[in-house]
Amino acid sequence: MMETIALVGNPNCGKTTLFNSLTGANQKTGNYPGITVTRVSGTFRTPHGNRYELLDLPGCYSLDPKSPDEKITRDVLFGSQEGEAQPSAVVCVVDASNLERHLYLALQVVDLGLPVVVALNKVDLAESQGVRINVEMLAEELGLPVVPCQANTGKGVIDLKHAIRHPFPHPAQAASHGLSREAMVSDEALSQARTARVQEICAHATRRLELGGMTISDKIDQVVLHPLAGWGIFIGLMLGIFYTIFSVSAYPMGWVETGIDAVKGLVDGWMSEGDVKDLVINGVIDGVGSVVIFLPQILMLLFFIGLMETTGYMTRAAMLMDGLMGRVGLSGRAFLPLMSSYACAIPGIMATRSMDSAKQRLLTILIAPWMSCTARLPVYSLLIGMLMAGQGAWMQALVLAGVYALGTVTALFAAWLLAPKVKGEEEASHFLMELPVYSRPDWSYIGRHLLERAWAFIRNAGTVILGLCILLWALQTYPKPEEGSPAAENPSLALEQSYMGRVGHAIEPVVKPLGYDWRTGTALIASFAAREVFNANLAISYSVEEVDDEEAFLERLRGQLDQATWPDGRKIYTPVTTLSLLVFFVYALQCLPTTVVVRRESGSWKWALAQLGGMSLVAWLAAFTVYQLGSLLV
Ligand SMILES: Nc1nc2c(ncn2[C@@H]2O[C@H](COP(=O)(O)OP(=O)(O)OP(=O)(O)O)[C@@H](O)[C@H]2O)c(=O)[nH]1
Ligand SMILES: [Mg+2]
Incomplete structure (x- = not known):
């Protein structure tokens, strides 16, 4: 069996960056604490020809855990993690610019009697802050091999591999003090002795230039943290991001559009008329195309989130928000998980593992899906494009910002309502977060991350979405009208008599008060499988109403929706209906994987189902209110 080596260190010291550079993996990193919340493993080979399994662990300040992610680290080191042997050796990653604080944990690991190699990371940062470290002296004082490195550029990584060498030396100072492991890490006297020892070591081995x-x-x-200017910058940044999403992304979206139209043209010429051609053009190309076209916008949003994460701006935004969050009973620690939920609720919910209060954790999990995730962006874009037809990118950006704000504000309000209902110890809501030093954006990481996300998106479009599109197309095409019946001549009538038409009519009473016809209703139901399917379903079911074929793909879809009418000739997609749909998508929890993850993280189906039911109900009520009030006013 391969021997295991664990990476251990304080949050944000660069463990994952080192892990990625040792193993060639691309795990999530970022310039703020609390990113890795679970154990991740990979393998690497040393120049001595040995192959090891490497474990990347959540960061922790000590082995006396406060939050679920820190507990993982302790359990792995103790060898008490289920299904996992105790690691053969530990690489303690310490931040050279913050040695006094980071060495404490290293001494604790040494006390466990595990062989330790110290990776003295971020030497560039220490250098620039005037911290000079005498590496030989440090190694001598600690009685451990110390390897200076800079994980984000790969410097020193080879030396580190050289230092990880068999047989692992046992640390010179390991001493059990006659205590159990648990007692040893939490013993007050030992803890003070360690702190004193760290100060002594730092006094000998480091020098700080003034x-x-x-x-x-x-x-x-x-x-950036100024009470007034800070907020100005924050709001300006958000608006700028939304503006860019609408303006700049138009170019790559145009290319995707041209591609879709070209494929459609080819297929049109190639295939002979019939069901198969109908499936390929109206089911597959229209359906999948209506989702894929929004990939550029999603990537742009993820790009900006990546920028804020790797530069260190994200923690500043969390500081700004802290006061606001405290007022609704949320800890400032909830901010980063919530921010992550804008990309996708699932990593956001996972990130709550770094929160130490169980009550705060549950509250954050419950409201996280109201941060609009990237899967909603295609639907928002389609609807905002219809609502704001002919208006500039700035107006669209404002509406999009409003949509995001609506979800966020409601989430905070919900937290305030729920806080007294969620049981758990009340924590003082002070926010102790280290502000990491700003750094240049990590372009290569962002690039790789975006590629990975784009690939995942395309894979999803080519499998799940494609499958659903074929299913939806079949439900809308069969049973076929009989030869000579009126429906055979009239595609709209045929659609009404299809399986989908029947389901749609059955649910129409539920969605009609919201202003939707049965086709929109079925699209809404289908989108509970995956939100993006909403666009696909509309594209498939409205494609029976041909409009001028010369227009580009997206315009055509919007044109088809715009021309759809109720039996009495009134338009279906009025601004009020569109707004009601937007609101529905802000609030509805249409994502099965999220519910499964909430069940796992909260430990009970009760909360997961209550969340699903509650959010769906709120979505219905809000859309109902918008439509009914809007219809009265307009
Ligand atoms: N300047 C500098 N930055 C570094 C170095 N190593 C890592 N970083 C940056 O430090 C930040 C934190 O890196 P991560 O690898 O996510 O840290 P981590 O220890 O895994 O953090 P947690 O998972 O939250 O415990 C990232 O922005 C890295 O780019 C280094 O040697 N020098
Ligand atoms: Mg990490």
């Missing part, structure tokens, strides 16, 4: 004045990070923070 650079004088404020660091660049401090100067930036004076503006």
